[in-house]
Amino acid sequence: MADIDRYDPRIVRWLSFRLKNGQSIGPEKLKAIWSDASETNNCIVRREHDPDGHVVYALYGSRGLQLPRRAEIRLRRMLEDAGYAFTMGAIAVRHPVEG
Numbered sequence: 001m002a003d004i005d006r007y008d009p010r011i012v013r014w015l016s017f018r019l020k021n022g023q024s025i026g027p028e029k030l031k032a033i034w035s036d037a038s039e040t041n042n043c044i045v046r047r048e049h050d051p052d053g054h055v056v057y058a059l060y061g062s063r064g065l066q067l068p069r070r071a072e073i074r075l076r077r078m079l080e081d082a083g084y085a086f087t088m089g090a091i092a093v094r095h096p097v098e099g
Contacts, residue, residue, distance in 0.1 A: 011044060015059045015072060017079075017088035018050075025057065025084065033082075034059045037075035039066065 019025065025033075030045045044060040065071065072088075079086055 010063050011060050012063050013058055013060050014038070014065060014068060015075065015088060016048075016056050017086045018054055018056055020085040020087070023084055023086075024055070030057060030059075033078050034061075034075060037078055038068075038071040 027045055027047070031043065034043050034045055035041050038059075038061050040061060042062050046058045046060070048056045048058050050056050059075070061071075076088060
């Protein structure tokens with residue numbers, strides 16, 4: 001997944017999700033889906049690990065992301081349509097990227 005080399009207060013984490021049943025998604029495909037859902041090319045995707053060691057897909061974008069709730073709904077629909085089973089938190093606190 002994309003590396004974020006330094007702190008950038010303009011880029012924040014918007015969403016994260018975990019795939020179920022041993023599924024995975026490649027960085028290019030995930031970035032394409034997130035870019036389409038958020039309606040911007042100014043986005044970053046990362047594969048991270050939660051404290052339990054599970055893979056978490058983190059989606060970052062501009063602090064000024066237009067229509068974030070719509071981006072979340074679109075992303076959920078796109079993942080479902082592609083056959084992914086996942087758990088995703090709703091948009092809440094947006095954390096700046098720290099590197």
